[in-house]
Amino acid sequence: MKNKFFTLMLVLVIGVLAACGAKDDKASDKNSNADEGTEQKQVLKVGTSADYAPFEYVDAAKGEEIIGFDIDLIKLVGEKIDVEMQFQDMDFNSLVPAIQAGKVDIVISGMSPNKEREEVVDFSDKYNQTEQVIIVKKDSGIKKEADLDGKKIGVQTASIQENLGNDIAKKVDAKVEGRTRIPEIIQDMMSKRLDAGILEGGVAKGYLKTNDKLVAFPVEEQPEDFKAIAIPKGSDLKDKINKALKELADEGKIQELEEKWLEKVE
Template sequence: MKNKFFMLMFVLVIGVLAACGAKDDKASDKNSNAGEGSEQKQVLKVGTSSDYAPFEYVDAAKSEDIIGFDIDLIKLVGEKIGAEVQVQDIDFNSLVPALQAGKVDIVISGMSPNEEREQVVDFSDKYNQTEQVFIVKKDSGIKKEADLAGKKIGVQNASIQETLGNKIAKEVDASVEGRTRIPEIVQDMMSKRLDAGIVESGVAKGYLDTNDKLEAFPVKEQPEDFKAIAVQKGSDLKDKINKALKELAAEGKIQKLEEKWLKVK
C-alpha cells in the first residue's frame, strides 16, 4: 500500500515539474520573440569642438551642456533618421582623426570641406554659408589687410581660416600663429600676443557683442566657405543625412535655426 502511495506521489510530482518546465519554456520563447521583434534605437556619436559660438559652445553661467546652431541641427537630423545623438567635445584639429578611428560616427563643428579632408572623410550637402572677417582691437590701427604687414595673425589650427591666413600673410608680409581654440585667439589679442584674428562673421559677432574693445572688417577675397557634416568614408549615413537636411530645409526648420542663432538682432 505504501509503495503504491509512493508511486502515485512520484508521478504527480513529475507531472507538476513537467508542466512548470513547459510554462517556463513558453515564457522564455515569448521573451525571446519579443526581443527579436523590437529594434533598439541607433546611437550616433557626434564629435564637435565647443569653442565656436554660436555654432557650438558652452554657456558656463547656465549649464555645462554644449549648445548652438550645429547642436540643434544635428538633433533634428537625428530625429529624422531615428537615431539618438550623443555629443562629444573634441579639439577641432582632432575631429577628423577621431572620425577616421571610429571614435565618433559624425562630425559637425562649423567644418568646411577641403581637398585634404575630402581625401579621408565624406561630407554631406552644405547646410550653411558664411563670410570670413578679421577681428582686431579698436586701438590697433589695423583697418585693412595692408595694415597687417609685420603683424601676427591668429587662426584656429586645421581650419579654413588657417589656410586663408597663410595665403594673406604671404601677400602682406605678416606671420600666422595657430591656436587650438577660438577663445585663445581673442585672449592673446587682448594681451597683445597677437595683432589680429581670422574668424567667420557669425563667430565674430558673438565676441563683438560682448567686448566693446574689438571691431571687425571683412577679408578682401572671400573663399568659398560652406559648412557640411562629416562622416566616415563610404558610410551610408551620408545619404541619410542629406535626405534629412533636404526635408528640414523644405520644412523651414534650418531657416528657423539661422534666425535663432545666426541673425543679427
C-alpha cells in the same frame, strides 16, 4: 496505507512541477516577445570641436552638454535616418584624422570642404554659408586689412581662417599664428600676444556681445565658405545625410535653426 499516501504525494509534486514549468515557459515567451519588439537604434559617433559657438560649444553655466546650431541640426538628421547620435569632443585639427582612423563615423564642426580634406573624406551637401571677419580690440588702431602690416594674426589651426590669414599676410607682411581652440585667440588678443584674429562672422558675433572691448570688420576678399558634414570616403551615409538635409531645408527646419542660433556681424 503508506502506498496510497506515497502515491498522493507523488501526484501533488508532479502537479506543482508542471505548474512551475508552465509559468517559466510563459515568462520565457513573454521575455522573448519583448526582445523581439525592442530594436535598438544604430549609434553614430559624431566628432566635433566644442569651442565654436554658436555652432558647437558647452555653456558651463548650464551644464556639460554640447549645444549649438550644428548639434541641433545633426540630431534632426539622426531622426530622419533613424539613428542615434553620440558626440565626441576633440581638437579641430584631429577631426579628419579621427574619421580616417575609424574613431568617429561623421564630423560636424563648422567645417568647410577644401582640396586637402576632400582627398581623404567625403562631404555632404552644404547646409550653411557665412562670412569671414577680422576681430580686433577697439583701441588697436586696426580698421582695415592694410593696418595689419607688421601685426600678429591669430587663427585656428587647420581651418579655412588659417588659409585666409596666410593670404592676407602675403599682402600686408603680417605674421600668422595658429591656436588649437578659438577662445585662445581671444585670450591672447586681450593679453596683447596677438593683434587680431580671423573668425567666422557668427562666431565673432558671440564674442562681440560679451566683450565691449572688441570690434570686427569683414575680410576684403570673401572666400566661398560653406559648412558641410564630413563622412568616410565611399560611405553610403552620404546619400542618406544629403536626403535628410534636403528634407529639413524644404520643411524650413534649417532656417529655423539659423534664426535660433546664427547672426551676422553688423
